[in-house]
Amino acid sequence: MNIVVIGAGIVGANVAFRLVEGGAKVTVVEAGRVGDGTSARSFAWTNAHRKTPRAYHDLNIGGMQAHRALRERFPQGGWWHGAGTVEWAAPGEDRDVFNDRVERLRDWGYAAEIIDRARLREIEPDIDPVAVGDAPIGFFPDEGWVDPVLITHTLLREAVRLGATLLTEQGPARLVVRGGKAVGVACAAGEIPADLVVNCTGCWSNSITDEKRLQVPLAPTSGMLAYTAPVAANLRTVVLAAQCHMRADGAGRIVIRQDHYDRTILPGTPVDTALREASELVAIAAQVVPSIGRAKAEAVRIGVRALPADGKPAIGPIGGLAGYYVAVTHSGVTLAPFLGQLITEEILSGKERNELAAFRPDRFHQENAPAAVAWRED
Ligand SMILES: Cc1cc2nc3c(=O)[nH]c(=O)nc-3n(C[C@H](O)[C@H](O)[C@H](O)COP(=O)(O)OP(=O)(O)OC[C@H]3O[C@@H](n4cnc5c(N)ncnc54)[C@H](O)[C@@H]3O)c2cc1C
The missing domain is CATH 3.50.50.60 (FAD/NAD(P)-binding domain)
Structure with missing residues (x-):
């Protein structure tokens, strides 16, 4: 054919x-x-x-399993980063809703657990516990990110x-x-x-x-991703903080997104203009990962979701x-x-x-x- x-x-x-x-x-x-x-x-x-x-x-789930098979087939591929996801409840989020979601995922056979602060510290030592407060924390070990x-x-x-x-x-x-x-x-x-x-x-x-x-x-909706300059922080997991979502992006860079910025950036927004918002996003991430410090946004990308x-x-x-x-x-x-x-x-x-x-x-x-x-x- x-x-x-x-x-x-x-x-x-x-x-x-x-x-x-x-x-x-x-x-x-x-x-x-x-x-x-x-x-x-x-x-x-x-x-x-x-x-x-x-x-x-x-x-x-089929996608996650197929990714696993593909990386076994292409062991030199280098695109897979699979240390899981950590997430904690947002300030206004009902704890029961958060816990119920983790429970529902477990009922569906998904790898999902509630962890304590000490375990979070082992998984992600660069996260400031103050940024987490007393929110419930979830860990999802089978998740990851790819290039x-x-x-x-x-x-x-x-x-x-x-x-x-x-x-x-x-x-x-x-x-x-x-x-x-x-x-x-x-x-x-x-x-x-x-x-x-x-x-x-x-x-x-x-x-x-x-x-x-x-x-x-x-x-379609657009999404803004802010990239830090290389910083002294080593995030292993995808971090769904209450403040923003972030993960490593290689060579010490961290990529950050947040729903609020996605809603304010329209498709076609010039990247130069968006850099100001991206720098704000980096400052928000620094509240969670203090070693980001005063690093500026090195790059910003605006993607349009195929939705x-x-x-x-x-x-x-x-x-x-x-x-x-x-x-x-x-x-x-x-x-x-x-x-x-x-x-x-x-x-x-x-x-x-x-x-x-x-x-x-x-x-x-x-x-x-x-x-x-x-x-x-x-
Ligand atoms: C900000 C953001 C965050 C996201 N986060 C996640 C996430 O965390 N997890 C997740 O799973 N997904 C996420 N997504 C969604 C995911 O990235 C997309 O679903 C996926 O990349 C779509 O891939 P695609 O191959 O369909 O489209 P594309 O990657 O857009 O590929 C389409 C290709 O078609 C080409 N093309 C277009 N028109 C024509 C034409 N007429 N002739 C020839 N070629 C053409 C384009 O040049 C392009 O190369 C996110 C998306 C955005 C924007």
Whole structure:
């Protein structure tokens, strides 16, 4: 089968890698550089932490397990950082709600425990206990974070080694439809014919066609990530502090995000302007990790979430168009390795996977289409 995957982010890379492994002839068409979309602007926390309902939680668990298998397969990959997550309740947050959430995760078989201050100190000695106060603390040892561009690059390099073609710097590709069927993709290199086109263009997924029935309604939000200069702090886990969320980002840098700043930064905000907010965010993080001191924000990145309107993935055929399959999702860093497997099996065997039944894109084009959500969890 001759397949074109549009988009070389973490989702497209996982899909292309599995498809070529399964014996398909694959061409990946990317508008710009590998991994330079939302995947390069992600907090990249792998988790099923606040993912409900159960079907969505389980899909994310599948993502976490598939990440484990991938890092065993590519031991030199270097993208995986898996020391877990620590979290404590926000000042206004009801302790019972926090504890109930940890309990619910445990009931669902998730590695989640309440720990005391001494244990937090062992796990993250650079966190100031004063910043935690007497809040309940959770520890989630199976979670972690990844370098999305490294995993994306490694899988695409492997796909090319197995016979795939990778076309980058192609500008925005367009879906070519003839005779009521998708027959390929038009891009800078010309028309690339295909038996099947898989749209993995994330928040740009509606840019490849003007036909509304082929589009997934999106409710994109932007997220701001502030990066410190190298500082004398060694965070091993993802830290969900009441004040902000943060993790290491290599060479002593810490990356920080907070919902308030995500809401105030709009897509297209110039990075120069956002640097002031980023410096504020670094100062907030310094309340939790004192050795950040007076370090300034060294960089800021603004990412746009690939967010279907109801906040859940949209994976599968759409609009009754033969030869066309769409894969757009938030939490794509967690989900991509599992989605790559599921999508490949559906495409190459023709067998629908139950795990995807609740996440079909056509739900948006039916009566009782799901309502848009205002916000999402990473
Ligand atoms: C601030 C922020 C924090 C996040 N935190 C987390 C987190 O903690 N955990 C988690 O799991 N997820 C998180 N996410 C979500 C996650 O990053 C995304 O779901 C994931 O990166 C999406 O990957 P993708 O491959 O679908 O899209 P992208 O990485 O955007 O890739 C799409 C690619 O398609 C290309 N493209 C677009 N249009 C065209 C076209 N017409 N022709 C050819 N190519 C095209 C783009 O150039 C791009 O390279 C976060 C997102 C943001 C913004």
